Structure formats: C-alpha cells, structure tokens
Amino acid sequence: MSTSAHRMRKRAGRGGVMGSAGLYIATGVAALLFLVPFYLLVRNALATDPEITGENWKFFPTHIQWGNITEPFEDPTVDFGRSMWNSLVVGVLHTAGTLFVCSLAGYALARIPYRHANKVFYAVLVTLMVPAAVTFVPSFVLVSSLGWVDSYRGLIVPGLFSGFTCFLFRQYFLGFPKELEEAARVDGLGHWGAYWRVVVPNSLNFFAAIATITFINGWNSFLWPLVVGQDPSAWTVQVALSSYMTNQTVNYHLIFMATAISILPLLFVFLFLQRWLVQGIAQTGIKG
Amino acid sequence: MSTTTTRDLASPTPAEATGARPRRGPRGSRTLSFWLFTSPFLVGLIVFVYVPIGWSLYLSFFEARFTVTPSEFTGLGNYREILSDSGFMGSLGTFTVFAAFIVPTTWALSLGLALLVDRLRFMRAFYRSVFFLPTACSYVAASLIWKMSLFNGVRFGLANTVIGWFGVDNVAWLANPDPPWYWLVIVTARLWLQSGFYMILFLAALQNIPPELYEAAAIDGAKPGWQTFRYITLPQLRATSTAVILLLLVAAYQAFDEFFNLLSKTTWGRPPLVELYYTALGQDQNYGKGSAGAVVLTVLICVVTLLQGRIMGFGRGEEAK
Numbered sequence: 339m340s341t342s343a344h345r346m347r348k349r350a351g352r353g354g355v356m357g358s359a360g361l362y363i364a365t366g367v368a369a370l371l372f373l374v375p376f377y378l379l380v381r382n383a384l385a386t387d388p389e390i391t392g393e394n395w396k397f398f399p400t401h402i403q404w405g406n407i408t409e410p411f412e413d414p415t416v417d418f419g420r421s422m423w424n425s426l427v428v429g430v431l432h433t434a435g436t437l438f439v440c441s442l443a444g445y446a447l448a449r450i451p452y453r454h455a456n457k458v459f460y461a462v463l464v465t466l467m468v469p470a471a472v473t474f475v476p477s478f479v480l481v482s483s484l485g486w487v488d489s490y491r492g493l494i495v496p497g498l499f500s501g502f503t504c505f506l507f508r509q510y511f512l513g514f515p516k517e518l519e520e521a522a523r524v525d526g527l528g529h530w531g532a533y534w535r536v537v538v539p540n541s542l543n544f545f546a547a548i549a550t551i552t553f554i555n556g557w558n559s560f561l562w563p564l565v566v567g568q569d570p571s572a573w574t575v576q577v578a579l580s581s582y583m584t585n586q587t588v589n590y591h592l593i594f595m596a597t598a599i600s601i602l603p604l605l606f607v608f609l610f611l612q613r614w615l616v617q618g619i620a621q622t623g624i625k626g
Numbered sequence: 627m628s629t630t631t632t633r634d635l636a637s638p639t640p641a642e643a644t645g646a647r648p649r650r651g652p653r654g655s656r657t658l659s660f661w662l663f664t665s666p667f668l669v670g671l672i673v674f675v676y677v678p679i680g681w682s683l684y685l686s687f688f689e690a691r692f693t694v695t696p697s698e699f700t701g702l703g704n705y706r707e708i709l710s711d712s713g714f715m716g717s718l719g720t721f722t723v724f725a726a727f728i729v730p731t732t733w734a735l736s737l738g739l740a741l742l743v744d745r746l747r748f749m750r751a752f753y754r755s756v757f758f759l760p761t762a763c764s765y766v767a768a769s770l771i772w773k774m775s776l777f778n779g780v781r782f783g784l785a786n787t788v789i790g791w792f793g794v795d796n797v798a799w800l801a802n803p804d805p806p807w808y809w810l811v812i813v814t815a816r817l818w819l820q821s822g823f824y825m826i827l828f829l830a831a832l833q834n835i836p837p838e839l840y841e842a843a844a845i846d847g848a849k850p851g852w853q854t855f856r857y858i859t860l861p862q863l864r865a866t867s868t869a870v871i872l873l874l875l876v877a878a879y880q881a882f883d884e885f886f887n888l889l890s891k892t893t894w895g896r897p898p899l900v901e902l903y904y905t906a907l908g909q910d911q912n913y914g915k916g917s918a919g920a921v922v923l924t925v926l927i928c929v930v931t932l933l934q935g936r937i938m939g940f941g942r943g944e945e946a947k
Contacts, residue, residue, distance in 0.1 A: 365743070368739065395784075452656055473924065529659040619823065
C-alpha cells in the first residue's frame, strides 16, 4: 500500500533531530503515564499492607511478597477461585455461542437469496438502536421468570443474540469471494456443506478477530453478571472484585493480587492475539 | 411454504445456475437453507430482545412491585412518577456532565496518541501496544486501582502523595461532592481505559489518507505541522471522528461499572443506568417504575442516535473520498 510512501514523506517533512527527539520524549512520557496504574497494581499485589498504606509511601517495596499469589484462593469470605472458573466458563461459552448463531445468520443474510431476506435484515437492524445495557431491567424480568437467576444459562444465553455481531458477519460475507462457494457447489455441496467446508475455513482470520473481541467483552462485563449472579456461587470474577470494594474489612494486598490475577488471562489474549484484535477493531470499529 | 412451481428466471444467482438439490427445486432449497441458517439467531433475538422490550412496555403501565405478572393497571402513572423523580432526572443531568467531559477529552487524547504513534519510526508496535494495553482491563479492575491506590483519599494514595510534595493538603477525591473532585477520578479512569481503543481507529484512518494530498499541500506552500493538520489531516478524518464521537456518546450513556464501584456508598454522581439499577433492583424492586425508566432511556437513545446521524452527516465523508 501507499502507507510506506506516506510515512517516508512525513519523515522527510518533519526532519530535524530536535523534532524527532521531541516526538520520542512526548510518546515516552505518555507511555509511562499509561503504565503507572499497571505498576501500582503489581507493586501493591506483591507488597505487605503496611507498605501499601503506611505513612512513608515508597515507589518500590522493600521485600517482594511472592506468598501473596495464593492468598485470594484461600480467602474464606469470597470464593475467588470459583469466580475465576465461572468467568472462564461464561467467557468461552459466550464466545462460542455468539460466533455460532451470529455467523450463520449473517451468512444467510448476505448470501442466501430469499424473498423476505430484507425484512428479516430490518428486524435485526432495529435492535441495533437499543443498546443491550439499557434493557437490563426487562431482560432480568424475563430471566427471573424462566428461573435462570444464578445459573450459567442466565449469565450466557441472553447475551448471545447480538444484532451488531450478526451485522458485522453479514458485511464480511458480502465481500467473501463468490468463486470459492461456486466451486464447492459444483462439487455437489448444499449451502450447509459449502458453509462449513469452504466458507468457514477460509474466514478464520475474521472469526478470530470477532472471537477475541467477544471474549474480552464477555470477561470484562459487569452489569449483567451483577444482576443475574445474586448468589456468591454464581459470581463472575468482576462481581467478586466489586464485592471486595464494599466489604467491611479491607485486605489491601489480597485485593490487588486478585485484581492482577483477573487481568492475567486477558493480558495473554492481548500478547498472543493482538494481531487479530487490532485487525478486528480496525475493520469493524467496535467494542461493547 | 416452499413454492417449487414459480421459478424466478431473472435472478442470476449461482444457486440457480448450478442447481444443487434437484429434489426440491432451487427456490425451495434456498428458503429452507435461509431459515436453517437464521432460525437459531432469530428465535433468540425474539425471545431475548423483542420479548423483554415488549414485556417491559407492558409492565410500565402497571403497578408492579416484587412481581412481574401484575394486575393493577395504572396507565401513565409510572411515567409520571419517573419523570418527576428527582433521582432519575438528576441522572440525566449527570450523564450530560459526564458526556461533556469524556467525549471531547477522549477524542483529543486518542487522536493525539494516534498522531504520535503514526510518526514513530522505531518501536511503533511497542508504543501502540502500551497505549492499547488498558483495553484489557475491566472497568471494575480500573475502578479498584483508582479508588484504592491512585486516588485514595488518605496520604498513601499516589495522587495525594504527589500533591503533598507541593505542600497541598490531602483531597478526599470520592467522599465529598463539593468540590466535585470525583469527576476527575471517573474521567481519568475511563480515559485510560478507552483511549487506546479509539487510537487504533484513528491510526487506521490516518494510514488511509492518500500521501498525494500532503505532497500537493507542500507544493502549495503549506507548512508541515499545524497547517497541514488543520487543512488536510483533520478534514480527511471527518468520517472517523464522527463515528468515534457517536460511539463515545453511546458508551457514556451506558456508563455503569465505574460509577457503581467508585461511588458505591454515595448519593451523588449517579448516571441513568445506576439510578435504574437502584430503582428496579434495589430495596423496593419496583419493576413497573423501572420498566418505565428503561422505556424512557431507550426512546432517548434512539432519538439521540438518529439526530446525531442527521446533524453530523454520518458516513458522508467516506463517500466524498
């Protein structure tokens, strides 16, 4: 693409050692500021309470307390291990389910000619006007009448039917090369067979991008798990963290360690899947 | 359902040409496939999106406390109640203040970061990752860091330690609404969390600006720096800026997590969703009033989205390119 030429020109235009140094200093300072909260998190997670709350606050703790790592799991007041497990189950099933239903529907809307397809598409588009968060009261009313409060079903199922994800898949499949599908159909595959054997295997990048974003949103979501998970056994990790903040007794290093552990899975996702994530965001411009 | 007799010869679809599944005829097979592919999604959409919205409309006309199958019809009573509720109306004010802070600051910061990163020659990927990394944090985790460490009201909070170096007294950041320092806490937390995400959008847009424009501007005597930015970069980013502002507004409208966690024991600084949470799921479980509130909020956001799209000409810049 022309981006390299673009950059070349800008370098020539900017020029000057001074301008370049200023650029790097500004970026470096901004980056340090962005890293401060992460540093505080790790520092406090590996420190003793007096070192967190003491009079003489030091930037570096004197002794690193590696023993803090297991403490959230041994805490009798909040079952942190259970909440991590709940988040993992919810995050994985939420991602798999969303991808399954939304991609199928998006494909049909883009590629299977049917007289009333437009009407169906409008019915999906209308839901984009109403953000899911605004309707949490009616959704809770429904889920509690189904008896799904405090269950994985209640946490997962209502969030699967994202009009927006369906819309993204439709837009993507509109641009999927027709020749590949035609070849599959010449080989005698129907829509269903062509979809699973040709379309999906050739769209794995897009699926990975959407999966990454969906998983991050699922892991980090708070309002719906707070509403549905009323019993501590159904808490996700975000609800558990929130409960620490309102507890009577505050155990600082434990709280920070729990927070650090809750972020770890997503840091892995970021480090290893960043390519798809950035690609997905740039393509779709979404999150949440 | 499947009409096999009338064949639409005009439609030039590949399905027709190859004629897979000769048993049912192409159109019947297509109809069947269409519903096979869409029904899992559509059934879910109806049950979990349309039904709750309909039900909530229904509940909003009834007296419904602690029950979701009410019998006492109250007409517009719930609406009158919620629209004269000082808490609910105040929450709309809170949203307005919040949006006025967070939308311009996030727009400027994410654009600024994108301009910086776009110019870098070395360690581009590294800096991009650093600014993007906070997106991995949840609002709950960020609230916890902000409340317990960064903006703790006592001496050991980093903010108070830093202002202490300059001889300024400790500030109770969250525990006191006057002066409303809590806005600084709320806004910086969200800025940190979301700027990297919008930076990615701006970066992608910056790389799509044709370099010829800058060359032409240089020939016409535009100085690199402010002039090129003002007359080339900014107009070329119009479509992205509009989309970002719209996304930011909708996100601010749905703000819940950080307000709920940072201001958990306070009565001030409640945006609409927090207010709704306490109305519908708080002590008196007033589903009727809560549903009326949800309907009002839904209508408001629909109007705002539509007006925004109209006024700012959503997507027009893209076509002009």
